[in-house]
Amino acid sequence: MSVPDFIEARRSIRAFRAEPVDRDALDALVEAACIAPAPHHSRPWRFVVIDTDAGKAALSLGMGARWRADLTNDGVTPERVEELIASSHAKITGAPALVLACLTWDGLDRYPDETRQRAEWGMALLSLGAAVENLMLTAANAGLASCWVAAPIFCPEAARDALELPNEWLPHALVLVGHPEASYVPRVRPPVPLETLRVNK
Ligand SMILES: Cc1cc2nc3c(=O)[nH]c(=O)nc-3n(C[C@H](O)[C@H](O)[C@H](O)COP(=O)(O)O)c2cc1C
Numbered sequence: 029m030s031v032p033d034f035i036e037a038r039r040s041i042r043a044f045r046a047e048p049v050d051r052d053a054l055d056a057l058v059e060a061a062c063i064a065p066a067p068h069h070s071r072p073w074r075f076v077v078i079d080t081d082a083g084k085a086a087l088s089l090g091m092g093a094r095w096r097a098d099l100t101n102d103g104v105t106p107e108r109v110e111e112l113i114a115s116s117h118a119k120i121t122g123a124p125a126l127v128l129a130c131l132t133w134d135g136l137d138r139y140p141d142e143t144r145q146r147a148e149w150g151m152a153l154l155s156l157g158a159a160v161e162n163l164m165l166t167a168a169n170a171g172l173a174s175c176w177v178a179a180p181i182f183c184p185e186a187a188r189d190a191l192e193l194p195n196e197w198l199p200h201a202l203v204l205v206g207h208p209e210a211s212y213v214p215r216v217r218p219p220v221p222l223e224t225l226r227v228n229k
Contacts, residue, residue, distance in 0.1 A: 038165050039214035041173030042119070044206030048079060049125045053170060054205065057127060060166035064159035070135025072152040073159055074197045076128040081121070083191065087128065087202075088120040090190020094183035116179065123204035128180065128187065129160055130197040153200065160201050173208035176201060 058075045066072060078084055092113045099109045120126065131152050139145045160176060167174040180187040180199035187199035 034165065034169060038168035038174075039217070040175040041208050041212055041214060042175050042204070043209035043212035044122070044124055044173055044204070045209055047124065047207055049172065049205055049207065051077075051079070053172065054079070054125055054127065056170070057163045057166050057172075057205065061127075061129070061159040061163040064155060064162045066155040066158075067136070067148070067151040070152070070155075072132050072134055072136050073156055074130040074132055074193075076126075076130065076191060076193065076197075076199075078126040078128060078191070079124065084121045084123070084126060086190045087126065087187060088117045090186045091120075091179050091183050092117060094186040095179070098182070119204070120177070120179075120202070124206035125204075127163060127203045127205060128191070128199050129156055129163075129201040129203070130184075130188070130193065130199045131156055132196050132198070134196070156200055160203060163203060167203075167205055171207075173204075173206050173212075175204045177204060178202075 054077050058077065061073070061075060062071060078087060095116070096109055096113055099112065100106075104112075131149075133152075136148050136152055139148060164174045164176065178201075180202050184198040184200060187202075188195070188197055193199070
């Protein structure tokens with residue numbers, strides 16, 4: 029049994045040509061995301077498609093302010109902090125389009141105790157990962173480049189407020205999307221060592 033070619037063909041691509049991505053193509057990615065498996069027929073996701081300079085800058089600056097505070101708190105030197113923030117800003121604002129994947133409690137169960145409440149949110153988060161994978165596979169299939177960026181999961185409220193999203197939309201994943209720069213070489217993908225990653229019982 030081998031991994032289907034279209035799954036293997038998806039790579040994180042971090043360099044894009046300048047041309048914009050068609051809005052219909054972006055909508056097709058969101059549609060693919062929205063047929064991912066989700067707990068009890070919920071769709072606890074909301075997607076924000078951002079392809080304006082103002083939107084990209086607002087998101088990057090909002091998350092950057094939070095990150096700057098965290099790094100400073102960690103004792104990172106001001107020079108290094110600014111270097112990291114500038115590099116992240118260039119990455120986010122340099123992508124032709126962004127898809128910001130948010131979680132909501134819409135359709136999820138509520139529990140009186142924290143353990144089950146956390147598990148419910150965890151299920152939603154797992155399904156968001158499945159949705160994002162659908163999105164990126166569909167992008168690859170359409171000849172588009174994509175790369176998942178972790179930033180919002182560290183500062184969901186800052187990302188939400190930067191884009192003036194509804195209070196209950198909590199951003200958890202950011203995907204850069206664009207037409208791939210032909211010269212970009214994806215990082216080497218290590219082989220899958222089944223003997224250490226799986227056991228048979
Ligand atoms: C939850 C998550 C967060 C990630 N965050 C980042 C990120 O912040 N920056 C980045 O360049 N790549 C990020 N990646 C992409 C991974 O680095 C990439 O998927 C991994 O190296 C495997 O490479 P491949 O996607 O080409 O197979 C992230 C991936 C996941 C699943």
